[in-house]
Amino acid sequence: MRISTIKIKGYKSFGPKETTISLQDKLAGFIGLNSSGKTSALETLRKLFGASLMEREIIRSDFHIGKDENPEDIAERELSIEVRIDFPTDDDDSVPHFFQDMVVGGEDEAPYLRIRLEASWRKSDLIPQGEIEVKTYFIKAAEDEAEDADTKKIFPSHLRSLIQIHYVPAIRKPGEQLKYASGSILHRLLKKIKWNEEFKEEFDTKISEINEAFKGLSVFNTIQTSITSFWQKFHKDERYSETALSFGGSELDTILKKLEISFSPTGTHKPFGIDELGEGYRSLFYLTLVCSLLDVEEKISEEEDGETIGITRPLLTILAIEEPENHIAPQLLGRVIKILQSISEKENSQVLLSSHTPAIIKRLEPEQILHFRITEDYETDVNQIKLPEKTDEAYKYVKEAVRNYPEIYFARLVVIGEGDSEEVIFNRLMDVMDVDFDDNIITFAPLGHRFVNHIWKLLNALHIPYITLLDLDTEREGAGWGRVKYALQQLLGIGVKRNELLKLKGDNILSTQRLEEMHTRDLVKTSKTLQGWLGRLKEYDVFYSAPLDLDFLMLTHYPEFYKAVIPKGGGPQIPDKTKKPKEFEKKMNKAVQATLKSEDATGETYSDEEKELMIWYNYHFLGRGKPATHIQVLSSMSDEEIRENLPPVFTKIFERISSILQTH
Template sequence: MRISSITIKGYKSFGPKGVTIPLQDKLAGFIGLNSAGKTSALETLRKLFGASLMEREIFASDFHIGKDERPEDITERELSIEVRIDFPTDGDDSVPHFFSDMVVDDTYEDPYLRIRLESSWRKSELIQQGEIEVKTYFIKAAEGVPEGADTKKIFPSHLRGLIQIYYVPAIRKPGEQLKYASGSILHRLLKKINWKEDFKEEFDAKISEINDAFKGLSEFNTIQTSITSFWQKFHKDERYSETTLSFGGSDLDSILKKLEISFSPTGTHKPFGIDELGEGYRSLFYLTLVCSLLDVEEELAKEEDEETIGITRPLLTILAIEEPENHIAPQLLGRVIKILQSISEKENSQVLLSSHTPAIIKRLDPEQILHFRITEKYETKVNLILLPDKADEAYKYVKEAVRNYPEIYFARLVVIGEGDSEEVLFNRLMDVKDVDFDDNIITFAPLGHRFVNHIWKLLNALHIPYITLLDLDREREGGGWGRIKYALKQLLEIEIKKNEVLKLKDNSILTAQQLEKMHTWDLTKVKTLQGWLRRLKEYDVFYSAPLDLDFLMLTHYPEFYKKNIPKGGGPQIPDKDKEPEEFEEKLTGSIQATLKSKKATGYTYSEEEKELMIWYHYHFLGRGKPTTHIQVLSSMTDEDIKDNLPPVFTEIFDRISSILKAH
């Protein structure tokens, strides 16, 4: 059995309309910025299935308060937490404990269970926190079916033990979990031990021998006599007049209360206690205790009959881990995720974790991830990661892209480029334009390739704004009008209306047939081309024109790029006047190499631009593009860059500022 969805209404940042969190896998990752509702979502499972009353207690602060509401004006509130539990059998017969409380959507459909906690709060003049009522029900109606008075059945408290949750908080305190106290992880482990009576008797006898040996020491008796004497001088109560020094208590339970774990060898010739470990190892050891418990339960279950399921061990164990990355070195996180994955694969276990670090997210499959965000109304919204259909060619690309650039999940704004050159340049322009990407939670992602519409769809689904910078590639294969056609078709793929994006000057709409032939349009129609480029800017799609980013920078800062050559290096350009034939041959070869075609002539480029293609050939086809830009930009001051900054970057940074203000 597994929880397949959690529906939360009116709890903390979850608004009154309710949010359903679908869990498609037995391992799920809740991601998003701080205070997006991830921890609250994990907490709801403790409210439902916590082992103690303290874990399940509902407080006045748990009830949602809207952005524009004043707490003092609120007189009553309601919240609900519901889980759907599925019982996938894969064709095998099974009779779960909850069978009589299951519901089914239709004939031949799998049955499932609905458990809902409902709580109400009312303002009270007598009780400071207000009156809070809590009830938990089986919902005896299928999802989507109207509920009536007979569709709720009280969830009996004796069934709570069938579903247990281990909550690992962001702040780990493994030392406290070693105490032999009811509810601690170690206590649950020790309960698995069959403490036989003859063992207890023998153990108690040995403890008595040790205590007697101590009493046989004269110095020991001197200390005890002195303590008793002074104790009796301080009070006259006969009930507590005698004191006894003993070694670690006199019975098994007393010894277990003082149970400790030590670590060796340490290099200091003495064992280390838990409190002496660093924060990272303490955090790892906390996870060790939880994993050990689940492992011991599974091992012992092999020795028990199937009838003991639900009696000596739970039907479902939920491991909810808040920020598993805390205090742990990044290189160890891979191990942590592998262990959690193996736990989730156990028959009776399910793992939920929350995180806001790319180091964890890149180790999860996108299908396992749920994105949390806070709306302008300060309410939590949750979305699955939207991927292309598995049969689609784009599926593998997009899946790997979002795994390699998990920072996009946490961004306020994503800038999409085509490659490493854009990333180098934007890193420098942040200083020039005084816009810190890190401070403003802006992420650059080189994902502007032929599947860019799927990246747009993903970001739209997550409500993350984005700006795209593509290469125009004029006179290259598929470039110029072909690149504009591509962007227009991608916008239509993400359901931008045709009468908006394809509207012409005379208010007519570009037909599908005209759009299909756009790549054949005349490149010399500069005004028409510029008009469509302006249209695409309305949808935050910009172009490095007329060719690509490398050529754009070269044409705006030619002298800096020409100076960036090793001693005795450079493109070895023949003298234009003295060696015209050799120069023309060099120029023709560079144009063809730059435009990636032996038929290319550069007819839409000026003579000055064509001559710069010799330098383009040298810098960007014969050497590393990012390296060249890094070297040139490091030789330039901010004022040098500002003096001739390509207008497209001014437009992009102006757009960045307006988006940040709106969000």
């Protein structure tokens, strides 16, 4: 059995409108920026299934307070936490315990269980914190059916132990879990041992022998006699007059409380206790204890032919881990995730973790991720990662893209480019334009390829704003008007209104046929119209490096700087334009063909100066590494030199970045 859905309403940052968290896998990752509601979501499971009253306690601060509300004006509040539990079709061990409380949605659907905690708070003149009432129910109606008083049945406390949660907090204190105290992991582990009477008798005998042996030492007796003598001088009460120095008594529980764990070798010739380990190893050992508990329960169950399932072993154990990355070296995180994955694959285990680091997220499957964010009303919004259909060609690309650039999940704004050149240039320009990407949580992602529309869909689903810079590639195959057509079609595909995006003069709308034929338009005759559509796309945060690509754009705006960064004796070896016009013409034509990637290319839409610069484009960007060239050039320029001739598209982009940051 596993929890497939968590529904939260009115709990902490979860507002009065119910939020549904769908768990597609037995391992799920809750991701998002700090204070986005990840920990609160994990806590809800403790409120339902915590082993102690303290874990399940609902207090005043658990109830949601709206952004513009004054707590003093609130007279009452309600919250609810509900889980849906699905059952395996090939294993019926868990079914008998809950069979009479299951519901079925439809004729061919599998039965499932709904458990809901409902709590209410009311202001009280007698109780400073107010009156709180908490009840937990089985909901005996399917999710699409109406509810009434008869569809609620009180959830029996004795069934709570069948579903247990182990909560691993962000601040790990494994020492507390190594104490033989009720609720600790060590206590639960040792309680699995069946101490037979023969062992207890032998144990008591051995302890007595040790104590008697110490009494045989003369110095030990001297200490014992001295303590008794002075004790009797301090008081004359016959009670408690005799003292006995021994090793904590002979009771088994007393000895178990003194159990400790040590680690060796240490390099100091003595074992280390748990408190002597570094934070990272303490964090790992906390996870070790939890894994050991699950492993021991499983092995004992196997030894007893599974008869303990639902009796001494829970039907479902939920492992909820806050920030598994805390204090752990990045190279060990892969191992941690693999272990958690293996735990989730056990028949009676489920793992939920929260994180706000790309190092963890890149190790999870996108389908396992749930994205948390805080809305403008300071309420938690939860969304799944949307990928193309698995049969779609784009599925694999997008899946790998978001895995390689997990930073986009945590961004306030994503800037999408086509490659490494854009990243180098934006890194330099953010200094020039005084917009720190890190400080403003802006992520650059070189994902502007032919599947960019799927990246747009993904970011739209997560409500993360984005700006896209694409190459216009004028006169390259399928480019120019083809690039504009593609962008318009993809914007329509993500829900942009047709009558706004394709609006023409006179309130006419561009027809589907004309849009389909857009790539066939003559670039020379329709250059002004093309510029108009480029302006329209800017309204939707789609910008273009025109007329070719970003490398050519930078070259045309800073030609002298790019011509200057050549090794001694290097360069494109350009024939003298005046003395050898034919050789120069031949060199230029070859450069145009190479730049536009066609032997038939003429560069008719480019100026003579631009075609001449294609010789340098060919040298710098087709014969050498693009990022290295840009790094070399930009590092040789001052901020003022860059600012003096900055391509207008960057001015527009950074204006838009500032505008978005002000509203998000």
